[in-house]
Amino acid sequence: xxxxxxxxxxxxxxxxxxxxxxxxxxxxxxxxxxxxxxxxxxxxxxxxxxxxxxxxxxxxxxxxxxxxxxxxxxxxxxxxxxxxxxxxxxxxxxxxxxxxxxxxxxxxxxxxxxxxxxxxxxxxxxxxxxxxxxxxxxxxxxxxxxxxxxxxxxxxxxxxxxxxxxxxxxxxxxxxxxxxxxxxxxxxxxxxxxxxxxxxxxxxxxxxxxxxxxxxxxxxxxxxxxxxxxxxxxxxxxxxxxxxxxxxxxxxxxxxxxxxxxxxxxxxxxxxxxxxxxxxx
Numbered sequence: 001x002x003x004x005x006x007x008x009x010x011x012x013x014x015x016x017x018x019x020x021x022x023x024x025x026x027x028x029x030x031x032x033x034x035x036x037x038x039x040x041x042x043x044x045x046x047x048x049x050x051x052x053x054x055x056x057x058x059x060x061x062x063x064x065x066x067x068x069x070x071x072x073x074x075x076x077x078x079x080x081x082x083x084x085x086x087x088x089x090x091x092x093x094x095x096x097x098x099x100x101x102x103x104x105x106x107x108x109x110x111x112x113x114x115x116x117x118x119x120x121x122x123x124x125x126x127x128x129x130x131x132x133x134x135x136x137x138x139x140x141x142x143x144x145x146x147x148x149x150x151x152x153x154x155x156x157x158x159x160x161x162x163x164x165x166x167x168x169x170x171x172x173x174x175x176x177x178x179x180x181x182x183x184x185x186x187x188x189x190x191x192x193x194x195x196x197x198x199x200x201x202x203x204x205x206x207x208x209x210x211x212x213x214x215x216x217x218x219x220x221x222x223x224x225x226x227x228x229x230x231x232x233x234x235x236x237x238x239x240x241x242x243x244x245x246x247x248x249x250x251x252x253x254x255x256x257x258x259x260x261x262x263x264x265x266x267x268x269x270x271x272x273x274x275x276x277x278x279x280x281x
Contacts, residue, residue, distance in 0.1 A: 004042070005042065008045075009042070009071040011024060011035055012067070012071055013278075014027055015035065015039070017160040017258070019155070019159070020057070046063070072278040076278040076279070079278075083117045092121060092122070092268035094124070095124045095141065095143045096125045096143070097127075097142035097146070098126075098127055099128070099133070100127040100213050101234040103127045104214040107125070110275065110276060111123060114271075121272070123272075130149070134259075143261055144260050144273055146258050147256070149254075152255045160256065160257065161255075163231040163233050164231070164252075165190070166241040167241060168240070169182070169228060170221070170224050171242055171248070174245065179248075180227070181208065182211070182220040182226040185210050190230060191229075193252075194228070194251070197248075209225050231254055231256075256280070258276060
């Protein structure tokens, strides 16, 4: 029975997360040829190529896409076992910036498990619009940032996963002549994509309610004040959603970036970044 190399899986995941073989080598402390060799060994073991050429970039093919979530789950189990028995001493404080919808919908279970594994790490979490989280003037406010990113091929803020944008709420409301929206304030990616999609489809709209917090938006949606747009993975369980309807157009994909301050080596931030990446995808 063959055993898959966890080093090879970790290299694969890193290549995808940072958007290239050379960048992955820098992060892993390997040369680019060494990264390529690890990927080739993994491909040889599985009997399938995992990447394809897309312009000047190497991206996952159908086999790579199939392997990626299983590889992340396997590494998560591997790291959990090592942490349990070796008691790696990870300490420090991590300032995490995250959009409110991720903080409310996804973060609690992830952070609970992370703290259980690394009890000596202190987390300070602040919610902001992705536009503000990615602002260069705010880079020194956070050690780690999880943010929406419309540039799916961004070199500065590599996208480690994509999510589908969906219409959320009581979609029977769109039968009215004017579509009523509840949104976050100006600068929100969801707000802009909703407005752009409605304008392109020639549909009239109005914004009835604005709130930067997902809890406030959820309450408004449940009261039938309008509809909104969210990433599919962040939709609260009690709300309905659809990719599109006879009247509402499809909204497309959104990228999600996970950025660590490059000028501040921090094992605690590295561990949290890896933990979030493995759990989200």
